[in-house]
Amino acid sequence: AQRVTQPEKLLSVFKGAPVELKCNYSYSGSPELFWYVQYSRQRLQLLLRHISRESIKGFTADLNKGETSFHLKKPFAQEEDSAMYYCALSGRQGAQKLVFGQGTRLTINP
């Protein structure tokens, strides 16, 4: 079964503090993992994907196959990071459906 679990529905940290949004998955095979973000009144957009190995807006995520995790991290949170974050997976064979977690609402306090 394909499943993505984001254990925290809400996460609140202070500006400048480190942030970690947790994501665990189950998938038979080698999935592709993504983080999508939705800022207030904006559409869902891709933040990063594990195959790119990029740092976007200071965020990074490492795929840990042993722990089946893909946690999103940022060393110093900024107020503009406040948003809804969704972890998602898909198969690697071309265009396939995304399976999303239920999302984590991140609030950065000034």
Place this chain on the structure above:
Amino acid sequence: EAGVVQSPRYKIIEKKQPVAFWCNPISGHNTLYWYLQNLGQGPELLIRYENEEAVDDSQLPKDRFSAERLKGVDSTLKIQPAELGDSAVYLCASSQNWRDNEQFFGPGTRLTVL
């Protein structure tokens, strides 16, 4: 570039009424997806099109939901008749082709069934 366009943005109907949602994907994107997002949940796939062919509709409740993408560009998702539990956000997304997993989402249509 406008991105994925959806209309209407909001729709309020009474139960048992029909409703339709329209999606125009990014130009040149062959793959189109319809997702359902219930309150407090992540999106869930309803149907995926490759050009005009529905290649994954296993999650589409076919007793009341239907979709079409006749010319392989725009798509319409219909519910007839709507039920109270259909109240949700309906998202359309597109990706360039079968090789590319990056999906671009529209703003969604928020449906309220009274």
